[in-house]
Amino acid sequence: MSDVIATIEPTEQGLALAGDLVYKTVPDLVQLGETALTNHSSSEVIINCSEVKRLDSAGVSLLLEWTRFCTENNKSITLVGFPQQARSLIETFKLGELFKLA
Secondary structure, eight states, rough: OOOOOOEEEEEESSSEEEEESSTTHHHHHHHHHHHHHOOOSSSEEEEEEEEEEEOOOOHHHHHHHHHHHHHTTEEEEEEEEEOOOHHHHHHTTOOGGOOBOO
């Protein structure tokens, strides 16, 4: 079985995510993401999800946490390149109104 890997990289617009946002990878990403969001100078944050391969409920929870974190820090957050599988998961959980998807 291949390794489950997720990466987060700061970008000019916000963050770029890649890999698997799943139960095994999410705990390591929570604080890394919040640090990157804190260091992002703009009040508008774009999270590029186009390289996300898999996303489960833990990944959705991570994105909800970052959305809450941004709201508390007066930043708006937009998710771009969101995979269809992830959109379906968000629709299943009826969380669409909590995310700004582009």
